[in-house]
Amino acid sequence: MAFLSGQRAWLLGLPLLLLALAAAVTWGRPAAARAAPYFPKADEEVLETLPGAVGNSWLRSGAEAAASGPVDAAAAVTRARVELTHYQETADPRFLGRAEAALGSFWDQPAPPEPVLVLRARIRQSNHEFHSALGDLDQALLMSPRDGQALLDRASIQTVLGRHDAARRDCRALEGLTAALYVAVCRAAIGGVTGSARAAASALSRALLAPGVERQDRCWAESLLGELSTRLGDVAAAEAHFRSVLAACPSDAYAQGALADLLLDLQRNAEVVSLLSDRVDQDALLLRLAIAEQRLESAAFETHLEALRQRFEEAHLRGSSLHRREEARFELAVRSAPERALTLALENFQVQRETADVRIALEAALAAGQPESARAVRAFVRASGLEDPHVSRILARFPR
């Protein structure tokens, strides 16, 4: 047989032709998708917008102060508090790093002054280093057992970790040490995840009636009320609470996320898009936006999918596992990769045990066809008495 047998030779040409066509299309493009640096042509081309609410003069002064050498603990704490406030307002993690830097050498001390301990715990908690944060607060409370802030923070970490008895003890100790609203929030947060959401909601509503509640505190407490209403299955009340929070505190990322979840569960996807279309700066909110856009088959979905993929990849590159819950949800809801989602969700459950952590772990276990892998999660739900219509619905689908 000849190498090319007669008229059949053209068949060999077919793959070659395909190759040539594809080569013509892709010729000259760089192999890596990574963007190449360029020199802008116009001086006026805006390259970066600095955090607006804060102002760049402040950005610089903080840095100058940091470079100017050692300061006393009180000055360091004051500067770190300013940075932490900016973090809470913007949810921009760079402010957390700046707060840590502001504490300077106090950060690495095994036994720094009590106010440093409380701040360090806050920063560590925000970085999801819950156990070292607890250590700091234990130490602070040994030094000043009546520090209401430290008790409140410790209760909230214990709640996240699913240690409900310890959290309840701290709330009880808080009585009389801080504003009545804070005590009510502390109790409602635990009541909500341990089977007494209704009592918690009515106590919290009563506390909110007290005069002189500050705007930030009201937003915080009413978000929790919205969450309790969701647990009790009262969708209309929950939506009203979240909308009222957003009227008073329009950029409250927590309330935006909670409202988006509520709307996603109700398949009101278009409303999620209008709620979140300008919040692509926040990974957690961008994720919810992308889920809605995927369901609506919106044109913006591909861009947002790529952005999310890049952000999770960058987080992995720097060695961060801060967003395992979001990443698990991304893998399950957006990428339809239940096995990967399950691995992430179970890792996350080892660290955090809030309702959202429970829910994603259960959903991923079912979707991956490995219900037995969520045994510990189900045991946790049983032991805590967690009420949540979605969690109950998912649990009902588990084989007996």
Added chain:
Amino acid sequence: MNRALAALLFALVLLLPALASAHKPSDSYLMLEKTKAGLHGRWDIALRDLEPAVGLDANHDGSVNWGELEARLPVVTSYAKARLSASTAAGACPMSTKPQGVVAHSDGKYLALSLDFSCTGDAPSVALVYDLLFEIDAQHRGVLRYTNDGQMQPFVFGKARRSVTLSQLTPRFSAIVRLGIEHILSGYDHLLFLTALLLPAVLRRRAGIWQPAANFRTVLGDVLRTVTAFTLAHSLTLALSAAHWLVLPSRFIESAIAASIVLAALNNLFPVLDADRSLSFGLGLLHGFGFAAVLADVGLSGQGFVRTLFGFNLGVEIGQLAVVIALLPVLHLLRRSSRYPTWGLPLASTAVMLVGCVWLAERALNLKIIS
């Protein structure tokens, strides 16, 4: 529209603030590769991080434009230069750096700086010390990707991890060969394609029907020709693709490889092409691009390119040869079976074709049918 108005509108568009960027912790990105003279690469630092460090926003309007950045480039460059150093046992490696422009990452624009360290002597390792921004942002990280002769070594600098020792030694040749062997043995699509080509090797086509080959020596000759043609073809495209002379989108290649399995199996059922050479050469071209993707993952650098390419290809051929040797006794037995031409070959080819079809659908349409 009058021209002045149009110009004004254009200027306004340029002045619009950049699109809202992501909130992300502070990272800089270092990409370095070993060269004969030392280290070469690029360093991307966020403008958002340079602002508090050296001050970029000269007019305090809350944004940084190119004019403002350009004016501060000398200051920025010397600021960065003072915060990164490399040294070997022979002493410090002098560093030169130049702005390469701006580049976008997920949270906004970064300044790209070129990096060149010239290290004297033939030291086995070089130490890199990184000290950027920690006093301003304690959570800052320097994300390093260091490539040495096709091997990538990642590292993350942090406040408590400010130095790293990079190996200057080139990876052992055997490690590259092993990578090639592992790839072919775990690449089921390549093996299935080869199997489809070899299934009819024990038969001869006479008067439109398959007949057993006269003796095992002719079978061996057929197998040898098929494997050689496949090897020549994929070596050619592997080299072209690894050198970035011809780069094809991976989804297209993955789909085309699946299609090649379908075609090879179809050709066994309805022969039009000479399976042992033309088919294995033509379709084998596609498989070379698939191999190249693996090398790209490892990061094939300019230095030692030929050595790495040769080693990897050698590994692929060794793995392939092992598979062929394992198949030979089976083929030998099949030659004597009278049912093989009428039943065995069509059934096996149909099975291979079905798997190829599933892969083709999965890859071309981005579905998941079999996990």
